[in-house]
Amino acid sequence: MNPQNPSFAREVEDSFTREPIMKLIGARLSLVEPGIVEITLPNRADLLQQNGYLHAGIITTIADSASGCAAYTLMPAGSNVLSVEFKVNLLRPAQGETFVARAEVIKAGKTLTVVRADVFAMNEGEERQLVATMQGTMICIAAPE
Amino acid sequence: MNPQNPSFAREVEDSFTREPIMKLIGARLSLVEPGIVEITLPNRADLLQQNGYLHAGIITTIADSASGCAAYTLMPAGSNVLSVEFKVNLLRPAQGETFVARAEVIKAGKTLTVVRADVFAMNEGEERQLVATMQGTMICIAAPE
Amino acid sequence: MNPQNPSFAREVEDSFTREPIMKLIGARLSLVEPGIVEITLPNRADLLQQNGYLHAGIITTIADSASGCAAYTLMPAGSNVLSVEFKVNLLRPAQGETFVARAEVIKAGKTLTVVRADVFAMNEGEERQLVATMQGTMICIAAPE
Amino acid sequence: MNPQNPSFAREVEDSFTREPIMKLIGARLSLVEPGIVEITLPNRADLLQQNGYLHAGIITTIADSASGCAAYTLMPAGSNVLSVEFKVNLLRPAQGETFVARAEVIKAGKTLTVVRADVFAMNEGEERQLVATMQGTMICIAAPE
Numbered sequence: 001m002n003p004q005n006p007s008f009a010r011e012v013e014d015s016f017t018r019e020p021i022m023k024l025i026g027a028r029l030s031l032v033e034p035g036i037v038e039i040t041l042p043n044r045a046d047l048l049q050q051n052g053y054l055h056a057g058i059i060t061t062i063a064d065s066a067s068g069c070a071a072y073t074l075m076p077a078g079s080n081v082l083s084v085e086f087k088v089n090l091l092r093p094a095q096g097e098t099f100v101a102r103a104e105v106i107k108a109g110k111t112l113t114v115v116r117a118d119v120f121a122m123n124e125g126e127e128r129q130l131v132a133t134m135q136g137t138m139i140c141i142a143a144p145e
Numbered sequence: 146m147n148p149q150n151p152s153f154a155r156e157v158e159d160s161f162t163r164e165p166i167m168k169l170i171g172a173r174l175s176l177v178e179p180g181i182v183e184i185t186l187p188n189r190a191d192l193l194q195q196n197g198y199l200h201a202g203i204i205t206t207i208a209d210s211a212s213g214c215a216a217y218t219l220m221p222a223g224s225n226v227l228s229v230e231f232k233v234n235l236l237r238p239a240q241g242e243t244f245v246a247r248a249e250v251i252k253a254g255k256t257l258t259v260v261r262a263d264v265f266a267m268n269e270g271e272e273r274q275l276v277a278t279m280q281g282t283m284i285c286i287a288a289p290e
Numbered sequence: 291m292n293p294q295n296p297s298f299a300r301e302v303e304d305s306f307t308r309e310p311i312m313k314l315i316g317a318r319l320s321l322v323e324p325g326i327v328e329i330t331l332p333n334r335a336d337l338l339q340q341n342g343y344l345h346a347g348i349i350t351t352i353a354d355s356a357s358g359c360a361a362y363t364l365m366p367a368g369s370n371v372l373s374v375e376f377k378v379n380l381l382r383p384a385q386g387e388t389f390v391a392r393a394e395v396i397k398a399g400k401t402l403t404v405v406r407a408d409v410f411a412m413n414e415g416e417e418r419q420l421v422a423t424m425q426g427t428m429i430c431i432a433a434p435e
Numbered sequence: 436m437n438p439q440n441p442s443f444a445r446e447v448e449d450s451f452t453r454e455p456i457m458k459l460i461g462a463r464l465s466l467v468e469p470g471i472v473e474i475t476l477p478n479r480a481d482l483l484q485q486n487g488y489l490h491a492g493i494i495t496t497i498a499d500s501a502s503g504c505a506a507y508t509l510m511p512a513g514s515n516v517l518s519v520e521f522k523v524n525l526l527r528p529a530q531g532e533t534f535v536a537r538a539e540v541i542k543a544g545k546t547l548t549v550v551r552a553d554v555f556a557m558n559e560g561e562e563r564q565l566v567a568t569m570q571g572t573m574i575c576i577a578a579p580e
Contacts, residue, residue: 019193019194019195024191046169048164049210050161056206056231057166057202058166058202061202064200082235082238084235084402084427085375086201089229089541089542089572090228091549106526111401114526116568130541130542135524135570230572236404237397252382257574278425280425282572305485306485309484309485311482311490314459314482338454340450345456345496345500346495346521347500350496351496353492354491374525377520378520383517
């Protein structure tokens with residue numbers, strides 16, 4: 001996949017930095033490539049639901065931001081990206097020291113881009129485990145001419 | 146819809162109180178009826194995405210918890226509820242002083258319960274606006290016999 | 291909801307008539323109002339899956355066409371409508387003499403329209419039963435200028 | 436993925452043969468492996484929507500049956516499989532001589548199995564094109580003891 005914007009990596013980082021929610025939960029951008037973005041989230045007691053698993057909404061928060069950023073890497077300079085819709089399947093209890101959301105563009109269009117994001121739980125010395133998978137649509141809001 | 150558990154309201158409140166993420170974002174339970182639950186979230190600068198709208202993941206966080214609680218009102222005493230999957234359509238930029246997620250059970254089953262949740266933005270003196278809608282599945286984990 | 295196209299009903303009927311699959315399965319348009327469309331499908335042995343229920347793909351076929359037509363009632367004259375995505379929850383075994391898919395627009399936009407469609411099973415002398423519900427997105431392809 | 440049922444291939448074929456809708460549209464089972472099933476559908480004029488593309492509901496019909504069969508390969512002998520929910524993103528106009536739905540199990544559980552299905556369009560002498568992708572949940576109905 002060929003980025004139209006040579007500064008895509010810097011624009012994605014700028015956009016991510018302007019998301020206050022990412023700071024609140026302690027998430028950071030860990031990979032930015034054309035069509036692929038990863039966000040890493042260290043586990044924290046105040047992000048959990050009633051059973052001690054990462055809340056499905058927080059799983060979605062990192063999967064959605066990773067998806068938006070992945071779509072954004074392929075959009076023209078100066079455009080904006082918004083989520084249209086997404087669907088998430090929760091596959092296993094989300095227990096781990098760290099979580100990684102990895103988003104990949106499946107189909108980039110001029111207006112709509114379809115993205116898949118997998119969320120993994122990681123524990124030291126163990127294989128990473130797929131805990132959720134998202135399939136979503138992002139829309140490109142073109143820069144004013 | 147008839148609750149099987151006469152203490153459903155107290156059990157939902159207990160379960161909600163045990164969700165640390167609800168405290169982090171400042172959400173509170175505002176309505177608990179058989180098959181219907183509302184969660185209210187005052188807007189806050191650290192919950193936003195890059196354009197100043199409530200992050201889609203936080204919209205999902207309150208919609209998912211409201212859905213889980215709505216399903217839980219109809220489950221037997223001592224059971225547990227987990228999210229299986231959900232799909233969210235984002236309809237408008239989520240701007241408001243307060244947000245409310247209202248979940249209603251569409252079909253309660255012994256194992257699986259299907260729930261719809263609408264998320265509204267509210268501003269003083271204005272009509273509430275639908276900003277997102279979720280359609281999801283919750284699973285009942287039965288109490289050990 | 292106010293239709294922009296005064297001939298919306300005729301345009302929807304024309305579009306429906308041009309869908310060969312509707313003829314193959316025996317579906318007919320039974321209601322066309324601004325933002326609301328119903329499609330009726332008499333049950334037939336060759337539409338079923340292995341347990342004798344209406345196949346989930348055929349449930350989806352009528353729900354998707356009803357959704358596209360409902361969105362289309364609110365689009366400008368001469369435009370075209372395509373499905374972007376949809377999600378279907380199957381709620382009960384689809385058994386009945388007749389099925390009705392009823393689609394209603396939740397949010398009409400210039401480009402994207404979000405629609406909900408409920409599919410009901412009907413048996414003479416009984417209340418209709420909700421067997422599936424769809425939440426989907428339709429896109430307006432504008433008429434060439 | 437290890438099938439629990441040594442006769443899984445024959446059981447899947449039997450189940451597929453008992454789906455009358457597959458005969459109506461002309462679909463056939465073209466691959467059965469543990470956790471993976473393909474269904475092939477030759478294009479036909481009576482399966483199309485108003486623009487001459489394969490109807491999204493028929494895309495869903497083969498994706499859903501392939502998903503159910505893929506889940507079924509990993510279920511115990513004598514059980515039954517039903518669709519709980521699915522979400523489909525339509526990526527490109529579905530034009531082709533033949534369509535193939537390829538389903539793969541992402542996570543097999545005792546009760547619920549999550550499956551992804553890609554639908555490809557094929558034209559002689561060309562690379563196959565991804566036209567739609569589905570993410571769904573199947574439920575195992577255990578054999579009566």
